[in-house]
Each structure stands twice: as structure tokens, then as C-alpha cells.
Amino acid sequence: MTALTGLTRLAVTDGSGIDGGLYRRVVGWADAAPHWFNRLVEAWTLLGLGLFALLMLAAWWRARGDGPAVMARVLASPLIVLVAYAVNSGIKGLVEEVRPCAQLRVRDTLETCPGAGDWSFPSNHTVIAFAAAAALWFADRRIGAVAAVAAVLMGASRVWVGVHYPHDVLVGALVGVLVAVPLALAAGAAGPLVERARTGPLRPLLGEGPRAVSARAGRPVGARQD
Template sequence: MTASRALAVYDGSGIDGGLYTRVNGWAQSAPHWLDELIKVWSALGLGLFAVFMLYAWWRARGADSAVMARVLASPVIVVVAYAVNSVFKGMVEEIRPCAQIPGSVALETCPGTGDWSFPSNHSVIAFAAAAALWFVDRRLGWVAGLFAVLMAASRVWVGVHYPHDVAVGALVGLLVAVVLAPLAGRCGPLVDRMRASTLRPLLGPGRPQPLVNHGHSAYRAQGH
């Protein structure tokens, strides 16, 4: 990297470097088993959000089509949030704290130059998934949200992100999900058509449409 290029790289230590150093000190003095537990969670925990989505899909097989539409959109929302975050990373180019804060120790390998710190991809993915699931099932969304907080905190604990990296990452994930998840619910008619096709075993029968009165006859809300 040239000198002019190096000057363009953002140093985020002035924002909350002191808080990062404090947390990093806690990690260095914590029991080994705790550090290892957090390290494993930080590395593999995103898989739990995929499990949450699978659980939501399984339950939505008996739900109405708008719910199933939001379930099917949840992984797409996560991908879109990740893409938006990648643009931010490329624009800011913030060096990882473990590579620039003297005395800091990362519990996992400190990413090299080009793997920028701001915002945190892990936080974006976790919070986008949790928010998307909240629009499917409030209780599941809150549970996923709790684990999203733990994921974000773990990225600071293991030493690879500043607190502001995970905070902004959480915000990006939430904003993308809040915009896209309600729009996905409008795709219920598409799910109805899919349920009438060979995809029915995957999508389930859904919830029967309520009967509505029309004159002296009863019609299904979406029937004939």
C-alpha cells in the first residue's frame, strides 16, 4: 500500500479506542474457558440464525401466505444488508483495532489489510436476521435479537472490532430489515400460487382463508 493510500485509510481509534482497550483488557484477564467460549460463539454463532430461520419456515407452513413470504424473504434481507455493509466498508476503510491499538490482543487471528473493520459484518448479519424474524414472529425475533447483541459484543471481546463498528453494523442490519420485511409481506399472493404448485410440500397448506358472507352464500376470502 502506497503512502498516499495509507493516508486515506481511516483510523477509528479516536472514537472509542479507550473503551475498546478496556474491553480488550477484560478479555486478556478473563478465565481461559470464558475466552474460548466467546471465541467459539463469535466464530460459529451466525449459524444459529440460520437455525432460527429454518424453525420459522417450519412453523410458517401452517401460517398464512404473508407470514411465509416474510420467512422466505429473511435470508434475502440478510444478503442485501451484507451487500449494503460491504459498500460502507469499501468507502471508509477502517483499520482493525487489533492492528493499530498498542497492547491489544485478538483472541482470533487479526484480519489483514483490506479486511476492513467498519461496520461489523457479523453484527449486520445477526441484526438483519433478528429484525426480519421479528416481522415473522415477535417472540422469535426477541430471542434472536438477544443473540444478536451477544454476537455484536463478542466481536469487540475477541478484539477484532471497535464498539462503534458493531453499533453501526447493528443499525445497518436493522434499517435494511425494517424497510424490506414489510414489503415482503405483500408477496402473499405469490406464495398462494406457489402453494398451489409442486412447491406445496415445502410451503405447507397454510392457514385456511376465513369465510365471508356475500348475500345468502358463503365464499372463501380468496376463493370463487
């Protein structure tokens, strides 16, 4: 981690770094963009994480008729995001990269430049978005695909509004995926717990699953995915 800290500090020491020039270019594009577009990006970067919560709710609703492993992964997705956020917070505290708007003295960014001690690397928004997308991908491919597009847009918005370097976003995406994928895969092992819970008082929340639905309809068992 010492090497990583040195690399990120070196990256911004001379005012350009590994992607400081790209950061300035993106901020310049934002400065020249139409007012309505910038307001849209500002709203997205501020409120967009709420979409991932809605996608998790949608995945839960669809999983009520799916196999227990699918429901287990859906239920685990918020916890996976919390773990990814905690891991990223630890990295932030070790690296302590200054925000680009402060380091490069860029004025008039769309989002107010965070104060001292609010570190830049990696991007929390991006970690949360990509962890959510990766977790949802293993639960529901369609919803996961929507979440993946939203995660890319979230990461891009953080550079556009001026509060992150591009490498903050790229590494944030990597952290989110690397934390979420093994946890999402492991969450499927909790399927038997979901199966048992579906026979108790939690049945209205967890659904009946494909076995009960198919048996009642007289059809062969077949889940959308497991």
C-alpha cells in the first residue's frame, strides 16, 4: 500500500500527473457544455445512487418467483455494497489523495470542491455503483445490465463535475467489482436458508419460488436462473 500511496501522490505532484491533463480537458468540456446538460449531470451525480436501490428492489420483486440462490444473491446485494464501501474507505484513508480541483487549483467546477481531508482516491460513488452493478449481475442479468450502464455514467459524472481524477474512477470501478464478484458468488450458497425461510412467516417477502409455483400450476419446475 506504501507503493500505491507514493504512486498516487506522484501522479498529482507536478500539476498534470498521469491523467491531470485529461481531467482538465473534461472539466473544460463541462464548462462549454449546455446549461441544461450540466444540470442533468449534477442531478445524476447527486441523486443517481438512489437508482441502484430501486434496481435492488426490482431484482427482489423478480426473484420472488426464482430459485433460492437468486433470492439469496439479491438479499446480499446491499450488504455487498456496504462491504465495498468499507474497503474503499480504508484505501482512501491510507492513500490520502487530494481532490483534483484543489490540487490543480481548478475554479468553477460544477460541484463545489470538497474541503481538506475529503480524499479523492478511489471514488466512493463509483465503488458503490460498480459493486451494486456486479452484485445485481449475478442475481438478474437484465437488471444487472441496466445497473452496469448506470455505473459507467455515475463514474463519468464524477470527473465531469470536477471532483475526481479519471484514475480515481477507474480504480473505484475495479475495487467495486473485485469486492462484489466473490461475495455475490458466495451468497448463492445461502440458497438453502432462503428455501427454508420460504416455508415460514417470511414467505410473503421471499416468494414461493419456482418449485411451488410450478407445482401449483402443474408445470415442470424451471427457474429463470439459479
